[in-house]
Amino acid sequence: MNSLSKPLSISAVDAAKRLLGSYLIRSLEGVEVVCRIVETEAYDQTDPASHSYRGMTPRTAVMFGPAGYSYVYFTYGMYYCLNVVVGPENQAAAVLIRAVEPLSGVELIKTNRPKIVDNYMLANGPGKLCLALAVDKQLSGHDLTKEPLRLELKQPVASEDIVTTERIGISKATELKWRFYIKDNPYISRYKR
DNA sequence: ACTGCGATGTCCT
DNA sequence: GGACATCGCAGTT
Numbered sequence: 001m002n003s004l005s006k007p008l009s010i011s012a013v014d015a016a017k018r019l020l021g022s023y024l025i026r027s028l029e030g031v032e033v034v035c036r037i038v039e040t041e042a043y044d045q046t047d048p049a050s051h052s053y054r055g056m057t058p059r060t061a062v063m064f065g066p067a068g069y070s071y072v073y074f075t076y077g078m079y080y081c082l083n084v085v086v087g088p089e090n091q092a093a094a095v096l097i098r099a100v101e102p103l104s105g106v107e108l109i110k111t112n113r114p115k116i117v118d119n120y121m122l123a124n125g126p127g128k129l130c131l132a133l134a135v136d137k138q139l140s141g142h143d144l145t146k147e148p149l150r151l152e153l154k155q156p157v158a159s160e161d162i163v164t165t166e167r168i169g170i171s172k173a174t175e176l177k178w179r180f181y182i183k184d185n186p187y188i189s190r191y192k193r
Numbered sequence: 194a195c196t197g198c199g200a201t202g203t204c205c206t
Numbered sequence: 207g208g209a210c211a212t213c214g215c216a217g218t219t
Contacts, residue, residue, distance in 0.1 A: 043211070077210090
């Protein structure tokens, strides 16, 4: 349990919307990289697309614990993706952080994304975000109230500023509209410009 | 602008 | 052994 556990003991869908606009703060080399969460997806135990759907395994155990911890998984042989564990203890639910808007520490992020010139391309996807913030499996199960990766809840984004769509990159439960992003924010994935 | 595909590790069947 | 909560590049239109 930590101070995030209680406010995040809500459904994955509610938490996914709640986390929009909140800050993700990564400490790297003594520098605080501050990012605003702009795109999320909900996953829970009843959902065939979730890693927790088939029950607890060593990899997914953290999702069955209290809210306010990270779940990081490795995918496609190359990339990591960062989730925030939400929901009550013993109910596996998580929010995939799909995109963030860097607010400070952009120069440090660019050392992790050496070929990227435009700021909006640094972390506009779940794999890119983990590259940008140097998040890997070592940070899975991490207490998000503590260094070097913290989540700070901010004022929720107004519901009229949240866009709801189908999730990206899954083959099961594709009909569920469990992806959420901040309207008109250019730092989301697949933004039309 | 759009489509296809290669890279590549870990987990679960 | 197959699927995978991805990305970036190459080729075509």
